[in-house]
Amino acid sequence: MKNYFILFAIILFFFSCSNGETALIKDYKLEESKKVHPLTNKWEKTVPYQEIPEGLSSISAKSCGTCHQEHYKEWKHSTHSHAWTDPQFQAEIAKETSPFMCINCHIPLENQQENIVTGLIDGDVYQPVSHKNTRFDKALQQEGINCASCHVRNGAVIGMTGTNKAPHKTIKDSLHLSENLCISCHNAVATISPQLPCTFETGDEWKAGPYFGKKNCKTCHMPDTIRAIVSGYAERKSHLHYFMGSGIPKFIDKPTKMLNGLLIEQLPIQKELKIGDTLTMKINITNAYAGHKVPTGDPERFFLIEQSIYTKDSVLLAQKTHRIGEEWEWYPLAKKISDNNLLPKEKRTFRLNFKITSKKELIYHVKVTKNRANEENKKYNKLPEDYPIRVTIFEDDISIKF
Template identity: 55%
Template structure:
């Protein structure tokens, strides 16, 4: 009798379970995450020998690395004002954070799938290991050096107090490209377009120099105070050099070389004043600018007379042009390929006598003023830096 009752209960239970599963699946068709950037780096335990995953702790021993990294944009990948403004928009999907705070330990929720494959309906679970301080660090040391709960290094040294394994394949340009190359149309009006990895692969530096050799300069130095010198690499991740905050002294690399023509010192009325400026992408292993489609260079020529009146002004632009509505589409891209050169010409028919001054200014811009205003980015958020600024004086006799 008791046996029968148990059997009956088991059968009922099984039917209820099948029904619930069926109903659940019917209502919510949960699809798995497929793209690499849809997934965070899975939960990491603190490597043996350490008490925290934070850059701050790494920095107690690796002081130079820590100081350099603090000036890098990687350290500001979460706190960046534009990123925070974008993140608050409903149009920004959950996976925005996966390249900016890549560790699951830095994320408040664990995403296990997408309801009906819809990126705006992620299946969320509270992350009990979420660490808010770690989140503030953006792309920190552990983002690049901790996997499977151990420190990944280039030699696997036994001198370290923490568990260390050697993996040079992991610490190669492939690591950089995993974040610095993403091309996808996410929704009709939202496209991801970072092609730095592809630009490098298709360019002249492939197999010669890579992301690490250009952006992490090798130096001989001790990697902890008091240790012997060994091969090390600067951790500034120097790039465009446009600082995140006026107060952060970001390191800059210059991709462009500037070749200005000369001007005659004296002209006559009705002469044509002609000035040429050749720009060449001499130092970057990819296009200039690269990555973020909002970046651009402005080249401004302005000719003024003695009383400061503008006689002629001309602005040229190097950058991508996008249309975002009704569908995201790249309209134009005149970014300079590696070794590509372009000459900009300013000309003016001189009509009056006196002293004239031609000023030539080149700025490297993070984003335009309209986008900055739209995102209400005020105050301490530099939009550009000046990389070329020359004045040429001429006399018209």
């Protein structure tokens, strides 16, 4: 119950990220004493307005998709394409308490933003100075992190080869399309207010781990393949654009591809058990495949490992639930209390002990779920009943006979 309370507090204060200013940005009439400070932090700024590259008529993903059909289809499956429409994100930014810069990683282009923030009164993120964006494109906003977020800069399409076969102006910039692009959004460590720290440390976790210098974000999340990137053109090196990750979808009818980070191994049952002995059921879980902690990113994410012992007629005799995730305290100062996320390559053993009192057959059930929010959060945000917050990644029944 205490855990739930803390998690509930996380929901209230992490994503609401503050205490009382409206997300609808107002045009402030400045008083003499108030000073407007320029934006200084990276996450306070948007990617500046992007013009349509020569040879194209739009920078929408939909328009890129008329030629790059497979990239478009894959991207539509990705969470990036739902970074704006995600019901949880919408619920959170609608709150009076969400600061203006929440949108900067979710709809990063100025073209996608209704208002342009130019400064902060007294440097306060809850008092942005802004004006209407006359070039705001609502359709582009709906696309969240779209092709142009990553590929369009300074009137050109950025690619890895700078091919001259494209009908659009193309510039080679492999540095821009490196893992640094991913890290620019997937790593944010800042204290915005005493109750609002932002802690997405996927980039730092990767840099500190065993994959650094060997495999990067793209290697695992954008695996390479050989194919024509526009039908009718010659095959070339290409990359899948599913950006597969946790695999927990944002919409029940729009599945997203999953990467699995964990190796799950059931250990054999002890032999020759007698009445009075303690049966110990063990399961090993290793972060075998992820280049960072599991879970990573949003501190609300967690895994549950549920071990249960039943009679043959489904009467529950014993149960233990283990949690892998972070726990936070939010008042008076936001503070991480614990973090047992699995480091890359780390292995942990989970146990359930049960005292044998009869020779009747037992059923051992184990279930592992991946969660990106809990039920309280879902209720608090008034998310629809069918809004998915978890997936089951492992389930097994073992019969124990004596």
